[in-house]
Amino acid sequence: MDKTQEQYNQLLSLLADGRFHSGEALGQRLGCSRASLWKLIRRLRDEGLPVEAVSGRGYRLTVAVEPLRESPIRAHLESFCDEWSLRVLDRVDSTNRLLLNEAGTLCHPAVVLAERQLAGRGRWGRRWEMSFGGGVALSLMWPFHRQGAQLAGLSLAVGVTLAESLEKIGVRGLGLKWPNDLVTVDGKLAGILVELIAQAAGAAKAVVGVGLNVRLSEQARAKIEQPVVDLQQLVGDTALQRNTIAALMIDAIANACREFEAGGFSAFRERWNRLDVLNGQPVSLRLPTEIQEGIARGVDDNGAFLLEGEDGKHSYFTGETELKVRR
Incomplete structure (x- = not known):
């Protein structure tokens, strides 16, 4: 792992508590310049992390995060x-x-x-x-x-x-x-x-x-x-x-x-x-080459999806289900 990545990981850990940390304190802990710290902060934001900056108080994550350990x-x-x-x-x-x-x-x-x-x-x-x-x-x-x-x-x-x-x-x-x-x-x-x-x-x-x-x-x-x-x-x-x-x-x-x-x-x-949200509902089943429609009838003992259509009940091991809007 290169030094920049180590600093990035350390910055994440420091900000994870959701509290404000001054730029000076962060720079000292990370061993980096103010400009380098700003680049790390910008990278956090680019990755979707809500980093707040307040003059005189420093930086914080607006929501505290518990890192996985x-x-x-x-x-x-x-x-x-x-x-x-x-x-x-x-x-x-x-x-x-x-x-x-x-x-x-x-x-x-x-x-x-x-x-x-x-x-x-x-x-x-x-x-x-x-x-x-x-x-x-x-x-x-x-x-x-x-x-x-x-x-x-x-x-x-x-x-x-x-x-x-x-x-x-x-x-x-x-x-x-x-x-x-x-x-x-x-x-x-x-x-x-x-x-x-x-x-x-x-x-x-x-x-x-x-x-x-x-x-x-x-x-x-x-x-x-x-x-x-x-x-x-x-x-x-x-x-x-x-x-x-x-x-x-x-x-x-x-x-x-x-x-x-x-x-x-x-x-x-x-x-x-007990947990099936589709059973008894009108659904569309998207297959690799076609779409089948019918009423969902649960699953069989092998986990296959049971779909009842006009020509009877059929089982499927692959596909993607979607509830049909009742009209």
């Missing part, structure tokens, strides 16, 4: 084992891509979190970004004994356990939108992306990526092309310790993987149905 995350984990690896990075192109590249050398579960993902990916290759402090973005690699074809429905299982874990900390009104979104009536709270690596022996490794909105700035919201919500809207500030939330997410994903390994998706189907 490995030690407090580990301290809050319930299901973590010593042989697992856990890393917190300042920035990375994509936590999923990083673990996909490393999966061949990993024998035990591995977790990577990043304050910023510069080229994160959603389903169908969509670009996805998260600004510093706006949420929690992480990926977990899990080695299964099942073959890849037997892991259909894993993203739905992760959605179930994550929703149930968030309900335990007071989040109300959560639902699941097939195949990979946690939503409320006001918008999307979290998304899930599962990618598989086939192994020569037949078993597969899965990389499960989750991004969850914690406290989105207005600038961050303006870049998102769909309605969104964050935890601050749903529970206020009382439950917004990001390291605690990160541990909750890791435990939820790990528990989903363990339970899925033992019983497949059928063990999750009824729990999914």
Whole structure:
């Protein structure tokens, strides 16, 4: 890491408390000139961080941010084992891509979190970004004994356990939108992306990526092309310790993987149905080459989406759902 990047990271840590820090004090702590400090401040603003400057008082982030740290995350984990690896990075192109590249050398579960993902990916290759402090973005690699074809429905299982874990900390009104979104009536709270690596022996490794909105700035919201919500809207500030939330997410994903390994998706189907926001609704299902319309009828024991059209009920393992407006 070069010196400028170290200074940038240190400045973020200093301003994360939301208090004013004088330019002179910051320059002394960072070992940089006034001009260099201003360049670092401008970089923070360019990345969407709300840095306020007040003459005679200095600089501050208008919203305090708890940086992600490995030690407090580990301290809050319930299901973590010593042989697992856990890393917190300042920035990375994509936590999923990083673990996909490393999966061949990993024998035990591995977790990577990043304050910023510069080229994160959603389903169908969509670009996805998260600004510093706006949420929690992480990926977990899990080695299964099942073959890849037997892991259909894993993203739905992760959605179930994550929703149930968030309900335990007071989040109300959560639902699941097939195949990979946690939503409320006001918008999307979290998304899930599962990618598989086939192994020569037949078993597969899965990389499960989750991004969850914690406290989105207005600038961050303006870049998102769909309605969104964050935890601050749903529970206020009382439950917004990001390291605690990160541990909750890791435990939820790990528990989903363990339970899925033992019983497949059928063990999750009824729990999914309780949270399904589409069941019984008129929907459009966008497929790679066409759009199907009909009434959503839940999911089957493998996690396939059930769509009832004029010619009967059909199941789909891929696609993107959208509620149709009733006329």
